[in-house]
Amino acid sequence: MKHANSTSHLSVKERAKNAVQDEFLRNAVRFTTDRLRNRKQAVTESFGQWEVWRERGEQIRAHTIANLDAYLAQFIERLEAVGVHVHFAVDSSEATDAVLSIIQSKKARKVVKSKSMVSEEIHINQHLEANGITVVETDLGEYIIQLAKETPSHIIIPSIHKSREQIRDLFENAGATQLTTETRDLTAFARRTLRSEFLSAEIGITGCNFGIAETGSVVLFTNEGNADMVMNLPPTHIVLMGMERILPTLADLEVMAHLLPKSATGQNVITYMSMLTGPKRSADRDGATEMHVVILDNGRSRQLGDEQFQAVLHCIRCGACLNVCPVYRHMGGHAYGSVYPGPIGAVLSPLLEKGEQYSDLPYASSLCGACFEACPVRIPLHDMLVQHRQKLVASGHGNPSERMAFKGYENIFAKPGRYRLSIKMARKFLSPLAKEGKIRSSFGPLAGWTKSRDFPMLPKQSFREIWPSLKRE
Amino acid sequence: MDKNHFLENIAQRLGRSLGQPPHIRKEMAGVPEFWAERSLTPRECLEKWIENFTSQGGEAKRFDSKQDLTESLDCLLTELSVQSVGAWGKTAAWPIDIENILDKWKALRWDETWPEKFSHVQVGITGCFWAIADTGTLVMKSGKAEGRGTHLMPQVHIVILRSRQICLRLGEVFSALQQEAMLPAAVHFVSGPSRSSDIENDLSIGVHGPARVIAFILQED
Ligand code: SF4
Numbered sequence: 001m002k003h004a005n006s007t008s009h010l011s012v013k014e015r016a017k018n019a020v021q022d023e024f025l026r027n028a029v030r031f032t033t034d035r036l037r038n039r040k041q042a043v044t045e046s047f048g049q050w051e052v053w054r055e056r057g058e059q060i061r062a063h064t065i066a067n068l069d070a071y072l073a074q075f076i077e078r079l080e081a082v083g084v085h086v087h088f089a090v091d092s093s094e095a096t097d098a099v100l101s102i103i104q105s106k107k108a109r110k111v112v113k114s115k116s117m118v119s120e121e122i123h124i125n126q127h128l129e130a131n132g133i134t135v136v137e138t139d140l141g142e143y144i145i146q147l148a149k150e151t152p153s154h155i156i157i158p159s160i161h162k163s164r165e166q167i168r169d170l171f172e173n174a175g176a177t178q179l180t181t182e183t184r185d186l187t188a189f190a191r192r193t194l195r196s197e198f199l200s201a202e203i204g205i206t207g208c209n210f211g212i213a214e215t216g217s218v219v220l221f222t223n224e225g226n227a228d229m230v231m232n233l234p235p236t237h238i239v240l241m242g243m244e245r246i247l248p249t250l251a252d253l254e255v256m257a258h259l260l261p262k263s264a265t266g267q268n269v270i271t272y273m274s275m276l277t278g279p280k281r282s283a284d285r286d287g288a289t290e291m292h293v294v295i296l297d298n299g300r301s302r303q304l305g306d307e308q309f310q311a312v313l314h315c316i317r318c319g320a321c322l323n324v325c326p327v328y329r330h331m332g333g334h335a336y337g338s339v340y341p342g343p344i345g346a347v348l349s350p351l352l353e354k355g356e357q358y359s360d361l362p363y364a365s366s367l368c369g370a371c372f373e374a375c376p377v378r379i380p381l382h383d384m385l386v387q388h389r390q391k392l393v394a395s396g397h398g399n400p401s402e403r404m405a406f407k408g409y410e411n412i413f414a415k416p417g418r419y420r421l422s423i424k425m426a427r428k429f430l431s432p433l434a435k436e437g438k439i440r441s442s443f444g445p446l447a448g449w450t451k452s453r454d455f456p457m458l459p460k461q462s463f464r465e466i467w468p469s470l471k472r473e
Numbered sequence: 474m475d476k477n478h479f480l481e482n483i484a485q486r487l488g489r490s491l492g493q494p495p496h497i498r499k500e501m502a503g504v505p506e507f508w509a510e511r512s513l514t515p516r517e518c519l520e521k522w523i524e525n526f527t528s529q530g531g532e533a534k535r536f537d538s539k540q541d542l543t544e545s546l547d548c549l550l551t552e553l554s555v556q557s558v559g560a561w562g563k564t565a566a567w568p569i570d571i572e573n574i575l576d577k578w579k580a581l582r583w584d585e586t587w588p589e590k591f592s593h594v595q596v597g598i599t600g601c602f603w604a605i606a607d608t609g610t611l612v613m614k615s616g617k618a619e620g621r622g623t624h625l626m627p628q629v630h631i632v633i634l635r636s637r638q639i640c641l642r643l644g645e646v647f648s649a650l651q652q653e654a655m656l657p658a659a660v661h662f663v664s665g666p667s668r669s670s671d672i673e674n675d676l677s678i679g680v681h682g683p684a685r686v687i688a689f690i691l692q693e694d
Pocket of ligand 1: 314316317319320322344371374375376377379381
């Protein structure tokens with residue numbers, strides 16, 4: 001399968017076809033998502049009172065976003081007080097320009113990076129490389145796909161679609177000799193190679209999981225410890241963050257420190273949670289001497305004040321909604337053709353990027369509601385998907401002849417039998433949840449389905465094409 | 474874009490005016506009450522910490538006396554046939570004095586050498602500031618003699634702690650940190666060895682940080 005960059009001009013249908021043809025990918029996606037989902041279920045059960053935690057998570061995020069101006073202002077004030085340079089970017093080109101000018105002012109040639117969705121969103125690597133700067137991804141999975149010249153297929157496990165033989169070949173192309181396909185050996189090669197990159201890079205770029213308003217701290221979660229290397233070893237550290245990544249207090253961080261790893265990978269705790277408050281102090285012997293934070297809007301502020309979509313900014317990027325989504329599980333991340341895949345991607349991508357490019361993504365969903373059930377901050381993704389479809393039709397997206405073509409499907413979907421079948425399928429996908437007695441609550445979202453059924457435009461062909469194969473699952 | 478325009482736009486879309494304080498929060502800040510209200514004895518905290526830490530791939534050894542601890546540390550270094558040891562500086566906040574061992578093994582001291590040197594150190598020996606029972610976590614603060622590289626860069630990290638340093642939950646550490654005059658530049662919450670599952674979902678250990686994290690705990694009652 002080709003990488004997403006070269007396929008983003010294709011429709012969901014075409015991308016889905018590509019992805020579905022890739023047997024390895026499909027099996028890998030299913031294996032990983034099952035594994036992550038099962039572990040999550042186990043860890044949240046033993047943790048207990050998960051619904052209470054989710055509610056608290058939702059309250060914190062809703063309150064923060066509803067008062068974002070105040071908390072962001074406080075965060076910025078604290079950052080500046082500890083000597084951090086803060087930059088503001090309305091869109092991705094302002095963000096990349098800000099990063100590039102910092103790098104150029106240091107006359108730097110090499111950048112090490114840890115995984116960050118925002119950096120994918122603004123395509124920073126292409127931009128820097130076009131300016132003659134070497135960018136090295138240091139998250140093991142990101143490093144692998146960078147060597148393969150691809151883009152991530154899963155928020156949490158970006159190289160989910162690569163086999164160990166493929167990884168060995170990539171590493172050999174990168175200079176390894178006589179490598180076996182043992183995880184141990186592959187890991188050792190990556191450690192050695194990347195360690196020298198950390199030590200020679202002049203700039204480190206990380207994302208930001210949370211910015212704490214009351215302290216001006218930037219908080220990062222990783223399992224490998226690569227973000228720590230990225231922020232500690234090079235002399236200049238640049239943080240790229242979406243403007244919504246704020247939490248008011250450290251007390252709120254305590255809640256997220258439980259919700260995020262448990263939802264993302266079913267781990268009780270993340271291996272490294274690192275909290276940076278400004279650049280290194282004068283007595284410290286390591287840590288970046290200069291720290292920059294680039295705060296990005298890029299379409300986010302358009303959701304503020306929007307009754308239907310403001311809650312999309314509550315997202316903490318855990319990826320749990322991907323792992324439970326039957327459509328994602330079937331076709332993997334690349335088929336979405338967007339930086340953010342899965343249900344969150346289907347909602348977010350068309351919001352961040354106006355116009356037609358991602359207007360078919362809201363159809364890449366069965367509206368079964370499993371995403372909402374999985375979301376640690378209770379974002380009603382399924383409702384948003386329905387609202388997207390309505391909004392897109394109302395705004396006249398999708399050309400008239402296409403709409404005529406869908407007339408036929410309207411009849412099929414209007415038949416009670418077809419509708420019942422869809423419920424039956426939803427029930428089947430949700431059966432692991434049904435055992436937990438949660439199936440009833442999953443049925444709420446299907447009310448949204450009925451609503452969309454009455455709407456003039458029905459699911460596009462892409463979705464219809466995906467649906468029959470899903471039935472065979 | 475400048476700061477004021479950026480913030481102004483956000484405030485306006487939210488129907489707020491810039492400079493207006495956030496709405497008052499009632500009970501929704503921080504963890505649920507039931508979580509904050511739990512309490513465990515120090516002994517139970519120790520047990521819970523060890524259980525969680527070891528389940529995440531960490532190793533824990535406990536001792537009743539300082540002498541047993543230092544002897545066992547010496548044995549372990551011998552067993553590992555270590556070529557190079559690095560450690561926090563002499564003035565660091567060591568929970569227990571292990572200078573004799575560090576001398577014996579000619580440990581590189583953080584504040585007496587260059588940080589890059591620690592990239593080739595096999596075993597890094599440090600204390601820690603707190604530990605968290607709920608999640609089997611070690612809390613490391615950056616400081617003059619307690620560099621970040623001492624626990625991040627070596628292949629094996631040995632950490633010395635007293636059982637009284639173990640709190641039940643993360644929030645207690647946050648409260649303690651906030652009582653300090655200023656937060657340190659870096660606080661690392663480390664919960665076991667560096668891990669990844671990016672190669673066919675197979676667990677790979679030590680891809681960047683230490684591949685073994687071994688805690689030597691002095692048990693106090
Ligand atoms: S929408 Fe919810 S489940 Fe999906 S990534 Fe965001 S926080 Fe996680």
